[in-house]
Amino acid sequence: MLPKFHLDRFKIKRSSRTKSKRKVSLIRLLKPVGRVAAILDKLKLHFIPNFFVAQFIPLYQKYLSPLKGFSCAYSRLYRAESCSEHFRMLVRDHGLAKAIPLFEKRLQDCKSANMTLKAYAMNRRKAG
Numbered sequence: 271m272l273p274k275f276h277l278d279r280f281k282i283k284r285s286s287r288t289k290s291k292r293k294v295s296l297i298r299l300l301k302p303v304g305r306v307a308a309i310l311d312k313l314k315l316h317f318i319p320n321f322f323v324a325q326f327i328p329l330y331q332k333y334l335s336p337l338k339g340f341s342c343a344y345s346r347l348y349r350a351e352s353c354s355e356h357f358r359m360l361v362r363d364h365g366l367a368k369a370i371p372l373f374e375k376r377l378q379d380c381k382s383a384n385m386t387l388k389a390y391a392m393n394r395r396k397a398g
Contacts, residue, residue, distance in 0.1 A: 297374050304370035311367045319366045327358040343384035344376070353380050 307319050331354050342352040351359070356376055360369035 297377055300370050300374060304367060307365070307367040307370065311365060316365050316367065320361055323361045323366055324358070327354055327361075330354055342380060343387050344380040347383040347387055353377065 303319075307316070310316055310319060331352075335352075335354065342354070344350060345352045350356075353373075353376055357369065357373045360372050363369075364372065
C-alpha cells in the first residue's frame with residue numbers, strides 16, 4: 271500500500287458543478303433526436319432515421335450490451351423483451367418520432383423495476 275501523500279497526488283478533485291454536468295440521462299439525449307425525427311417525418315423522410323436505428327440496435331445488442339455486465343431490469347422482473355428490443359419494435363411499428371415518447375415511458379418503468387429488484391434482493395439478504 272502506498273503512503274498517504276502518494277495517494278493524495280492521484281486524487282481527482284471535481285466540483286459539484288462538473289459532476290452534475292457529466293451525468294446525462296438517456297431520456298435527455300432522446301429529446302433532440304425526437305425533434306429531428308418529427309421534422310423528417312413531416313418531410314416524408316422518416317425512413318432515414320428508422321433505417322439507422324434498425325441497423326444500430328442489433329449491433330448494440332450483440333456487441334455493446336454484453337459488455338455492460340447487467341441485463342434489463344424490466345425484462346428480468348416481468349419476463350418481457352429487453353428495452354432495446356422493445357425500442358426496435360416501437361421504431362418498426364410506429365416510426366422513430368412516435369417511438370421516442372413511448373420508449374421514455376419504458377425507461378421509467380425499467381427504472382422502477384430496477385428499484386423493485388434491488389429492494390427484493392435487500393430483503394432476501396436480511397432474511398437469509
